[in-house]
Amino acid sequence: MGCCITTTHKSSQLAKLNQSEKDSSEVVVKTSVNTSMPKSQESKDVPSFQSSTNKIKKRELTDVYNIKKCIGQGSFGIVRKGQHKNDPNLIVAIKSIDKFKIKSNLHLLKREVSILQSIDHPNIIKFYETFDDGKYLHIVMEFCSGGELFEKIMEKGKINEKKAACYMEKILLAVNHLHQVGVCHRDLKPENFLFENDSPNAELKIIDFGLSNKFGDKFKHTTKMETFVGTPYYVAPEVIKGEYGPKCDLWSVGVIMYVMLTGHHPFKGETPTQIFQNVVRGELNMESPVWETISEPAKDLLRKLIVTDPNQRLCADDALRHHWFSDAPKAKIELDPNIICALRHYKPKSQMQRAALGIIVKYLSLDQIKDLRQAFYDIDLDQKGELNIDEIEQALNKCGIELPKTQLFEIFKNLDYNGTGSVKYSEFLAATISSRIQLDEHTLWMAFKVFDKDDQGFITPANVYDVLTNMGKNVSRIQVKNIIKEVDLDHTEKITFEDFKKLLSDGKINC
Structure with missing residues (x-):
């Protein structure tokens, strides 16, 4: 389930791209919360949902927000638009998860809240607060009205290279920050990037940290993860094999870049199994006519992101320094x-x-x-x-x-x-x-x-x-x-x- 705004007509949009892709997108909805998560590794260092003190009268969600229309729905809950009662101009997105439907994996919700509290970047969705009413956990976040990156690709068929470079830089800035603070997203895809508003230069923001995990010594976790999570078209080959680190996010970023530039996925298949087999092979095809209009620096960056060996794959820090970005002319900005x-x-x-x-x-x-x-x-x-x-x-x-x-x-x-x-x-x-x-x-x-x-x-x-x-x-x-x-x-x-x-x-x- 999308974290902030997941449109209810997404399956029909996917059908326009490729009929076989519609089937695999349905698999993700069914497996978006993994029931085999090792609790010993992935449930530590998480906050309680309940108020930290019994002396404070429990506030309900509806005490603070007027609940508006549903803007997304999944197997475990819904996302609704909300309006702050003290400030009608403050519009939020409220993700409400039915805890009874996910009771064996409540630690995943706690971890999601913990991660939202720990990240702080202009290109990552803003977290406000949570409410726990017993049945539902309500996560209140920034509302982004500009729609998904996926919708932008669908609308235009593909994204021109100059604009794609702008989007890629924002994506990599956010991913670099996540990795610096020890968070691996594990489900990066165009549907999980939202534009903050409808303006031409609107910021792009990562959403949906439901499958994210902490890694590294500061969290007493190893740099390797084993849980099989993600979306078939964007999942890295090492995730399929069962042992991976944060560079799995960079594979997904590379696939997003490929989709932006061409309008289709690099690794297709009639079933998820076929998709996974093609992902593991990782044979990147740049022979179609569409590649004749794409620059060599862009192709070079793709080859360094969509590489099956994560040890040979660029990290976010190095990807941001790739000459595809540095060669682009930028306006000189004076600090105020x-x-x-x-x-x-x-x-x-x-x-x-x-x-x-x-x-x-x-x-x-x-x-x-x-x-x-x-x-x-x-x-x-x-x-x-x-x-x-x-x-x-x-x-x-x-x-x-x-x-x-x-x-x-x-x-x-x-x-x-x-x-x-x-x-x-x-x-x-x-x-x-x-x-x-x-x-x-x-x-x-x-x-x-x-x-x-x-x-x-x-x-x-x-x-x-x-x-x-x-x-x-x-x-x-x-x-x-x-x-x-x-x-x-x-x-x-x-x-x-x-x-x-x-x-x-x-x-x-x-x-």
Whole structure:
């Protein structure tokens, strides 16, 4: 089942591409949740769905959102459009999974939520929150109105090479970030990429992390996975063989590129078994007339992605440096000195202010963050989806700011909320947004109500703990009490809306 928007007429679209492809797409729906997942390996480090404290009155989904029409349906639940009651302009996608239909694999849902909490990139779907009503787990995410990449291919028959290169760069940026943080998607296909809106230059975003898995030493997992998951036309040969690593995603990316450029799949078959056999052989055919109009650099990248030996296959980092991208002319972009000034002077008054800004950036409109998003891309020279101290220093230098190392380290420490040694996308937005916009009372109220889950009119330590853990922050209750103490001047262990406004009122910086 698609994570965010899966159109209900997809089977008829597939029929237009190839009648045999319709049959294999139905197989995926039946096997999208694998019942043989080894729990010992793949169910660790996941959060509970329930509220972190019994003191907070349980909020229901319908307390916060008006539920609109169904926009997708699968074997285990539905995806519906939702509207936030406190902000009618905030439209979301709500994925509701019937836990009784998947009761033997609830750990997969928990892992999906854990992964959504851990990823933070402009080209990955934004996660808001979850609700658990006993029967259903509701995952609330960003709503993307621009439709699927698959639909764009169907509409045009194929994508011209210049536009395909633009899409491929966005896809690889997102995949590179996933792999940097130890997440393997395992079901990359055109249906799992959405455009944020209908504009010609809309961002492309990865969705549906239902089959994703964590890998690497930081998660106490090996770099090899064994579970047979994915979609027949896009699954890598090593997945079929039963032992694989994150480079399986790069095979899928290569197949997506092939489909964009030609309008058909490289490995076909009348049945899934035939498709799998052709995938394992991996014989890439570039002899048809359509290839006469495709450049040699594009063909070269395809040959280095669609290669059966994963050891010989490019990683996302290397693929982004392929000359197919570097040869394309790009407009020279100057960094906005005001954005760099905001980074330089960002110094949050408290951990509570940091947390509040982290919430606020989730609810800002595209118009409010569009130029900041572009600045993030420009500063992120190694294209890993996070900023390191060298990149921050180079950005400062480009704007004529040269600082002693001690000052540079202090700036970076203020930006790096979690102390991970890198600045996440949302941390970058939080550092720059407060100096660029006037936070109106409505925006502040929306953020306040995210914390005030039990509608008491004030924020308690239990509220803060619940919100921070839902954001993926690893905090203890003692740490939360200390966070509250920083702003709780009257020692009531409560933060009123007036306190909250004051906390965020003086963020504007004159550069």
